[in-house]
Amino acid sequence: MEVRATAGALAQSESIVVVGLYQDQPVTGFSAELDQATKGLVSRLLERKEITGKHGETLPLHAPMGVKSPLVLLVGLGKQEEMNAGRAFRAAAAASLRLAEKPRGAVAFYFDGSWSAPWVEHGVAGAMVGCHGQDLYKKEKKLNPHQEIGWAGDAVAVNAGRVLGESVNLTRRLVNEPPSRIYPASFAEEAAQVAAACGLEIEIWDEHRLAKERCGSLLAVAQGSTQPPRLVILRHLGGKPEESPLALVGKGVTFDSGGLSLKPNDSMLTMKDDMAGGATVLGAMHAIAKLKLPRHVIGLIGLVENMPSGSSFKLGDILTARSGKTIEVLNTDAEGRLVLADVLDVAVERGAAQIIDLATLTGACMVALGADVAGLMTNNQEWCDAVANAAKQCGELAWQLPMFPEYAEQIRGSVADIKNVGDGRWGGAITAAKFLEEFVQNKPWTHIDIAGPAFTDKPKPHQDAGATGAFVRTLVEVVRRACA
Ligand code: BES
Ligand code: MN
Ligand code: ZN
Numbered sequence: 001m002e003v004r005a006t007a008g009a010l011a012q013s014e015s016i017v018v019v020g021l022y023q024d025q026p027v028t029g030f031s032a033e034l035d036q037a038t039k040g041l042v043s044r045l046l047e048r049k050e051i052t053g054k055h056g057e058t059l060p061l062h063a064p065m066g067v068k069s070p071l072v073l074l075v076g077l078g079k080q081e082e083m084n085a086g087r088a089f090r091a092a093a094a095a096s097l098r099l100a101e102k103p104r105g106a107v108a109f110y111f112d113g114s115w116s117a118p119w120v121e122h123g124v125a126g127a128m129v130g131c132h133g134q135d136l137y138k139k140e141k142k143l144n145p146h147q148e149i150g151w152a153g154d155a156v157a158v159n160a161g162r163v164l165g166e167s168v169n170l171t172r173r174l175v176n177e178p179p180s181r182i183y184p185a186s187f188a189e190e191a192a193q194v195a196a197a198c199g200l201e202i203e204i205w206d207e208h209r210l211a212k213e214r215c216g217s218l219l220a221v222a223q224g225s226t227q228p229p230r231l232v233i234l235r236h237l238g239g240k241p242e243e244s245p246l247a248l249v250g251k252g253v254t255f256d257s258g259g260l261s262l263k264p265n266d267s268m269l270t271m272k273d274d275m276a277g278g279a280t281v282l283g284a285m286h287a288i289a290k291l292k293l294p295r296h297v298i299g300l301i302g303l304v305e306n307m308p309s310g311s312s313f314k315l316g317d318i319l320t321a322r323s324g325k326t327i328e329v330l331n332t333d334a335e336g337r338l339v340l341a342d343v344l345d346v347a348v349e350r351g352a353a354q355i356i357d358l359a360t361l362t363g364a365c366m367v368a369l370g371a372d373v374a375g376l377m378t379n380n381q382e383w384c385d386a387v388a389n390a391a392k393q394c395g396e397l398a399w400q401l402p403m404f405p406e407y408a409e410q411i412r413g414s415v416a417d418i419k420n421v422g423d424g425r426w427g428g429a430i431t432a433a434k435f436l437e438e439f440v441q442n443k444p445w446t447h448i449d450i451a452g453p454a455f456t457d458k459p460k461p462h463q464d465a466g467a468t469g470a471f472v473r474t475l476v477e478v479v480r481r482a483c484a
Pocket of ligand 3: 333335360
């Protein structure tokens with residue numbers, strides 16, 4: 001898919017044209033340009049309430065008189081005073097999705113020439129995300145990506161938006177791929193290709209190296225599977241030589257059957273998405289490298305498959321994590337925290353100044369916050385605020401959960417230092433985070449539980465069902481702010 005800044009006038013464009021329209025106000029900017037070229041057509045449609053400009057609303061006009069375009073799609077931008085990067089993303093995505101019902105050549109977006117760079121970036125990303133679906137293996141595609149996307153706006157911002165859109169779609173594709181294709185070794189291969197393409201350094205630890213590195217907690221989860229585990233370490237050295245890196249850590253369970261604590265069918269159905277945290281880290285690292293952000297950032301992805309077999313780890317097993325802490329296994333389905341325990345330890349060893357981890361960690365987080373909102377948990381309020389503010393700026397939904405010390409009492413062990421589950425299911429998102437906190441050695445750390453927002457069963461008006469690529473844009477924004 002080609003993406004470029006459009007310079008020409010709307011009325012002269014021979015592409016399919018998408019024109020943004022604010023709600024409850026007369027036409028302005030590009031919508032006024034279209035109105036003039038079509039001798040007042042847009043104003044008449046507004047008058048008759050055929051379109052109101054409500055956010056995400058669309059109205060196709062086939063070859064209207066006065067313009068060269070064969071198809072003009074009007075799209076509502078909502079109230080002008082409510083516009084932000086998240087709404088720019090979703091409005092463009094909704095328009096793009098609507099057009100993707102058929103294969104299209106060039107589609108040119110004319111939203112608002114006065115937009116600041118971030119809004120343009122997120123708008124362009126939305127245009128790219130909206131027309132890509134989860135139908136990777138359907139002969140007759142439900143969504144057809146446009147051959148070319150044009151955006152009337154500053155070329156530097158359009159280019160940065162292209163990088164964001166590519167990165168979100170990379171994450172989505174990896175999560176949407178079936179677990180027979182994406183397993184630890186193949187994910188690591190994908191990461192190596194991404195690294196080569198965008199100039200990231202990469203290190204891949206195989207099962208032997210993981211054993212040499214004493215990653216006993218991660219290895220225990222992997223031991224039930226015929227697929228050997230991997231740890232991917234990506235490095236973007238954009239900062240000053242002596243600077244400590246920011247670390248992005250991802251849960252990469254390429255399939256979570258639950259292990260011997262086997263999940264029932266319906267709970268297992270979408271467990272190919274249990275590597276979404278890892279895919280989000282890879283997508284974000286891709287963007288950070290391509291945007292050449294001036295900050296050292298490392299990305300660490302713990303890759304395992306959690307399976308039941310004669311060689312599985314067992315209930316009652318005692319594991320020794322890389323940090324030296326011992327863990328009593330009470331449920332093999334609480335495997336994400338076991339993987340992250342060792343990966344977080346490597347992040348600390350690599351000198352991380354701040355850590356963010358992303359994981360489809362608990363169903364309990366979805367019970368607490370619903371399917372569209374990520375849970376934030378932290379040991380450092382300032383660092384959590386930085387993540388929360390970045391998410392807000394991008395229009396990605398996140399909400400902080402408390403980390404009172406009392407929650408940690410639930411995971412104190414009687415046989416080993418800690419247990420891998422709390423007592424009963426209450427507060428399960430937080431007891432899981434309390435477990436992770438044991439392995440970050442008091443470094444500023446924020447945990448993002450994306451069990452809900454990483455994947456949707458039903459399509460949204462602006463995005464197909466399946467993987468969402470949620471929090472790729474937020475991570476890029478966090479790193480950008482950390483550069484300032
Ligand atoms: N990968 C799951 C969490 C999950 C659930 C992600 C639903 C996405 C959607 C995780 O490994 C898991 O199984 N967690 C258990 C923890 C429990 C055994 C303490 C859960 O949430 O039930
Ligand atoms: Mn599990
Ligand atoms: Zn899991």
